[in-house]
Amino acid sequence: MADGTSRRRFLGGALGAAGALAAGGAGFGVGRATEPADASPASTPSVVPFYGEHQAGIATPAQDRLAFAAFDVTTSDRQALATLLGTWAAAAAQMTKGLEIGAVETAPQAPPIDTGEAVGLGASQLTVTVGFGPSLFDDRFGLATQRPAALAEIPALPGDALQPQLSGGDLCVQACADDPTVAFHVIRNFARLARGTAVMKWSQLGFGRTSSTSKNQQTERNLLGFKDGTNNIKNQDAHDFDDYVWVGRETDQAWMTGGSYLVARRIRMLIESWDTDQLSDQENVIGRYKTSGAPLSGKHEFDTVQLEEVRHGTPVIPVNAHIRLAAPSTNGGYKLLRRGYSYTDGIDAQTGLLDAGLFFIAFQKDPRKQFVPIQRKLGSHDALNEYIHHTSSALFAVPPGLHEAGDWWGKSLLT
Amino acid sequence: MADGTSRRRFLGGALGAAGALAAGGAGFGVGRATEPADASPASTPSVVPFYGEHQAGIATPAQDRLAFAAFDVTTSDRQALATLLGTWAAAAAQMTKGLEIGAVETAPQAPPIDTGEAVGLGASQLTVTVGFGPSLFDDRFGLATQRPAALAEIPALPGDALQPQLSGGDLCVQACADDPTVAFHVIRNFARLARGTAVMKWSQLGFGRTSSTSKNQQTERNLLGFKDGTNNIKNQDAHDFDDYVWVGRETDQAWMTGGSYLVARRIRMLIESWDTDQLSDQENVIGRYKTSGAPLSGKHEFDTVQLEEVRHGTPVIPVNAHIRLAAPSTNGGYKLLRRGYSYTDGIDAQTGLLDAGLFFIAFQKDPRKQFVPIQRKLGSHDALNEYIHHTSSALFAVPPGLHEAGDWWGKSLLT
Numbered sequence: 001m002a003d004g005t006s007r008r009r010f011l012g013g014a015l016g017a018a019g020a021l022a023a024g025g026a027g028f029g030v031g032r033a034t035e036p037a038d039a040s041p042a043s044t045p046s047v048v049p050f051y052g053e054h055q056a057g058i059a060t061p062a063q064d065r066l067a068f069a070a071f072d073v074t075t076s077d078r079q080a081l082a083t084l085l086g087t088w089a090a091a092a093a094q095m096t097k098g099l100e101i102g103a104v105e106t107a108p109q110a111p112p113i114d115t116g117e118a119v120g121l122g123a124s125q126l127t128v129t130v131g132f133g134p135s136l137f138d139d140r141f142g143l144a145t146q147r148p149a150a151l152a153e154i155p156a157l158p159g160d161a162l163q164p165q166l167s168g169g170d171l172c173v174q175a176c177a178d179d180p181t182v183a184f185h186v187i188r189n190f191a192r193l194a195r196g197t198a199v200m201k202w203s204q205l206g207f208g209r210t211s212s213t214s215k216n217q218q219t220e221r222n223l224l225g226f227k228d229g230t231n232n233i234k235n236q237d238a239h240d241f242d243d244y245v246w247v248g249r250e251t252d253q254a255w256m257t258g259g260s261y262l263v264a265r266r267i268r269m270l271i272e273s274w275d276t277d278q279l280s281d282q283e284n285v286i287g288r289y290k291t292s293g294a295p296l297s298g299k300h301e302f303d304t305v306q307l308e309e310v311r312h313g314t315p316v317i318p319v320n321a322h323i324r325l326a327a328p329s330t331n332g333g334y335k336l337l338r339r340g341y342s343y344t345d346g347i348d349a350q351t352g353l354l355d356a357g358l359f360f361i362a363f364q365k366d367p368r369k370q371f372v373p374i375q376r377k378l379g380s381h382d383a384l385n386e387y388i389h390h391t392s393s394a395l396f397a398v399p400p401g402l403h404e405a406g407d408w409w410g411k412s413l414l415t
Numbered sequence: 416m417a418d419g420t421s422r423r424r425f426l427g428g429a430l431g432a433a434g435a436l437a438a439g440g441a442g443f444g445v446g447r448a449t450e451p452a453d454a455s456p457a458s459t460p461s462v463v464p465f466y467g468e469h470q471a472g473i474a475t476p477a478q479d480r481l482a483f484a485a486f487d488v489t490t491s492d493r494q495a496l497a498t499l500l501g502t503w504a505a506a507a508a509q510m511t512k513g514l515e516i517g518a519v520e521t522a523p524q525a526p527p528i529d530t531g532e533a534v535g536l537g538a539s540q541l542t543v544t545v546g547f548g549p550s551l552f553d554d555r556f557g558l559a560t561q562r563p564a565a566l567a568e569i570p571a572l573p574g575d576a577l578q579p580q581l582s583g584g585d586l587c588v589q590a591c592a593d594d595p596t597v598a599f600h601v602i603r604n605f606a607r608l609a610r611g612t613a614v615m616k617w618s619q620l621g622f623g624r625t626s627s628t629s630k631n632q633q634t635e636r637n638l639l640g641f642k643d644g645t646n647n648i649k650n651q652d653a654h655d656f657d658d659y660v661w662v663g664r665e666t667d668q669a670w671m672t673g674g675s676y677l678v679a680r681r682i683r684m685l686i687e688s689w690d691t692d693q694l695s696d697q698e699n700v701i702g703r704y705k706t707s708g709a710p711l712s713g714k715h716e717f718d719t720v721q722l723e724e725v726r727h728g729t730p731v732i733p734v735n736a737h738i739r740l741a742a743p744s745t746n747g748g749y750k751l752l753r754r755g756y757s758y759t760d761g762i763d764a765q766t767g768l769l770d771a772g773l774f775f776i777a778f779q780k781d782p783r784k785q786f787v788p789i790q791r792k793l794g795s796h797d798a799l800n801e802y803i804h805h806t807s808s809a810l811f812a813v814p815p816g817l818h819e820a821g822d823w824w825g826k827s828l829l830t
Contacts, residue, residue, distance in 0.1 A: 225532045
């Protein structure tokens with residue numbers, strides 16, 4: 001890199017990418033991919049296709065790591081918002097291939113287009129999923145009449161202890177990958193590309209996935225030490241996706257067809273208290289055995305949960321057990337696709353306890369019929385409430401997938 | 416797990432482990448390993464030996480993830496401190512084998528001994544490294560005369576912007592693993608085992624290693640987008656370890672022979688400013704090319720840094736470049752073993768900027784001759800200072816390795 005020749009070798013690509021990123025309006029597609037400069041992407045097939053009917057990062061088998069961010073738009077210029085979304089889409093198309101968003105080796109007098117920390121790490125199964133918060137449909141961009149009815153603010157729910165500075169947002173970005181630097185690289189570069197148009201409001205790293213979303217994945221444990229997501233919707237269940245996750249013809253806003261609704265809740269776990277609770281209590285709170293993950297009515301993890309089973313006159317799965325109250329059969333048959341991650345953010349300065357828990361993410365067809373009533377019931381009656389607080393809440397309409405280079409999130413909404 | 420038989424199968428082991436963990440004093444060794452209950456450790460060889468001449472986690476090739484915590488001892492009972500260290504050692508011996516610290520399936524009326532979230536994740540190259548802060552050698556435990564001269568508080572240094580609540584501590588635990596849940600599991604369970612004896616003061620997660628410590632590892636990039644650790648000490652350099660890392664016969668305190676000194680500094684990077692800086696400035700600040708990692712005096716990453724090279728009357732590696740000021744040849748030949756990780760802790764509420772950077776960890780024979788003078792020079796002159804703040808600082812004496820079950824950190828110091 002010390003000689004002018006290698007500099008020049010990158011220059012064309014760099015200016016091309018810079019031009020495309022700056023173009024706005026119609027020409028977002030970064031046609032020319034800049035190959036990683038000093039390492040090829042990981043040799044294992046690690047690319048999740050970015051384009052498709054639905055956004056990746058929903059039905060995609062849950063990757064190991066999460067970087068999530070919410071942004072507030074700081075302009076009321078509708079074209080600037082469109083340009084941002086187009087720029088983000090072009091950048092996401094690059095990053096999900098394991099490529100930089102543009103050259104690191106720019107002209108010496110220009111800042112690098114890509115921040116560079118993920119060079120050489122490959123695609124790492126990266127998915128980038130973008131959503132629109134209810135606040136985006138206020139009077140700034142003329143979108144009020146296009147707000148889907150299902151994008152109704154989540155009402156106050158029993159047990160809420162929400163921190164406004166960690167809640168809401170006009171836009172969200174969910175970056176999932178098997179490498180945390182690859183995921184973080186997305187939100188950092190999105191924040192940079194947003195300069196002058198949007199600012200990051202809050203962000204959250206997730207260090208371990210807690211919900212398998214594929215029958216080929218082992219069920220991971222959350223920080224309560226219990227397997228989480230045993231009865232989650234799996235990506236092999238196409239009918240469940242159609243019935244509970246993907247927005248279909250029932251929507252009042254055609255631009256959302258093929259999309260979904262993302263609910264994010266930061267669920268702080270009082271793990272120090274939990275850890276002093278006796279095993280049988282923990283198992284009764286959840287409704288499952290801790291080690292095996294089997295329901296208390298069964299012997300193996302995937303045994304059908306028998307809510308009606310009674311022993312010595314007492315329900316085997318207690319009336320306030322988490323899995324009973326969350327079960328589809330006690331919620332009008334409704335299911336959610338959970339896709340959460342464990343988090344820890346150090347010590348809670350007020351209490352000296354670990355600030356740790358579950359960053360809950362769920363996708364669904366209509367939060368009014370799925371997350372909200374289920375959580376209303378859980379917040380009122382769940383035995384787990386003694387050990388958890390919901391400390392943040394956010395809701396986003398996740399539009400359908402992008403079809404090809406040049407497409408971007410909300411194109412049919414904003415143009 | 417639903418039937419009494421399988422419960423009983425675990426009971427003996429659980430009580431045995433509980434007894435050993437509670438024994439204190441001499442009998443720390445958890446003789447009976449409780450095998451993972453529902454999954455065998457990962458099939459790849461993932462166990463780093465816990466016992467040895469030196470503590471693991473120093474010369475060990477840097478793993479991918481970090482969980483670090485500092486604790487303050489809340490008792491002045493020397494025996495309670497010894498019991499804690501012995502209990503931690505017994506637990507670490509288990510966890511580094513990929514096993515729980517004790518049974519998850521206890522008697523129903525007892526809390527689980529292990530918190531359970533890492534069950535099934537294997538050893539994941541886990542290392543657990545423990546150190547003693549200067550404050551441990553105050554008058555509480557009668558250790559003042561055994562304080563090594565090298566464990567001198569790090570003085571105020573140019574450029575410090577330290578947060579006391581994230582600095583110092585009586586004890587530290589560095590847990591490194593290729594899986595972040597495995598690393599977090601250590602500090603959570605150590606905090607639990609410390610109840611009544613010590614409380615966690617601060618903790619830090621690291622999501623991506625930034626310093627390779629083996630010639631078999633690729634050099635990773637820090638959040639500046641530059642390769643970090645090219646000229647780090649590598650574990651193939653036994654002479655460098657003897658000369659710069661391991662405490663030898665020169666020590667004034669024999670109990671530290673074979674140990675090392677750990678300096679931790681949370682280095683906040685002002686990445687938004689950095690990202691607007693032009694490429695040539697970034698490269699001059701560091702003294703290396705961004706993409707290749709080659710020194711500005713060379714063409715390839717591992718080319719020798721030629722500090723004397725001049726072009727058109729100007730040093731090719733600027734006089735205030737980071738690699739010049741940090742180079743051993745400008746620091747009396749002294750080197751450090753760096754073993755840091757990238758971190759991000761969300762948004763800085765005061766500025767709205769990302770709170771992200773490098774959690775710097777270095778091991779050395781004598782911080783008075785290594786970290787302190789090098790950082791004094793860097794803090795005064797380093798061109799990088801425009802883009803970084805040191806927001807926390809901590810120093811710990813890391814005793815030598817444990818020899819066998821029943822041994823514990825500081826046994827020769829406290830008994």
